[in-house]
Amino acid sequence: MTFYHGSSIAGIAEIGAKSEINEREKAPVVYLTPNRAYALFYIRDLEVNFVTCGVTAAGYIRYDERFPDQLRMLYKGKSGYLYKCGESTDFKTTSTRGVWVTKNPVLVEGVEYIPDVYEEILKYEATGEVRVIRFETLTDGQKQDIFDMLVNYIYKNDMINQFTRKAEFYRNNFPDAWDYVVRHPDEKQTRIDEWNKRHRR
Incomplete structure (x- = not known):
């Protein structure tokens, strides 16, 4: 079985363990997937790191837009x-x-250059993979859920007080959620508590 690792970085001969699995497991790991289409989505801006897709039980990749033309x-x-x-017991x-x-x-056994990731993804969309x-197909309720999720994220990560590429990304692409947080600083803990209760965290 062939495994893939998507990256915007050229010239990698050995993929080092850098990312963490989650907040609880801090040991660095290498991420891989046997799904070529899925790996394409990880050719991304690492400073922003905004990926909203996953492989479904039916086998296709579902990509959810959180803002128009995402x-x-x-x-x-x-x-x-x-x-x-190549596959490894590790x-x-x-x-x-x-x-x-x-x-x-992980030693790299081959590399494929992708000149335009968007066009490559569209090929898989055409096949149904x-x-x-x-975003424009979402209901008002679904858009409200996204707004609530983003308000919680911006509050929780204190994004409005950061001067990073990631903060700029959220400010530019989620202006309503960003403005809400700016205008309602006293609601931070209430909104976070409501979100956690809603999602049983």
Whole structure:
């Protein structure tokens, strides 16, 4: 089985363990997937790191837009690389479908240059292997859920007091949620508590 690792960085010969699995497991790991289409979405801006897709039980990739024209904005004209690796007994499955990890460095066995990630993703959308839920097709209720989620995220991570590419991304693409947080600083803990209760965290 071939595994893929998507990256915007050129010239990788060995993929090192850098990312964490989650907040509880701090040991660095290498992320891999046997799904070529899924790996494309990880050719991304690492400073922003905004990926809203996953492999469904039916086997296709569902990509959920959180703001208008998200897919095109994030990937159109973006180039990168799919690094190919052979299977290893070190690779372990995770709770996220289609994602494997290893704590050990992984030797690259091949690489494929992707000149335009957006156009490559659209090829998979045409075959049904990727299904994009575009923002304009969402109901008012679904858009409200996204607003609430973003308000919670901005509050929780104190984004309005950060001067980073990621903060700029949220300010530019989620202006309503951003403005709400700016105008209601006293609601921070209430909104976070409500969100946690709603999602049983």
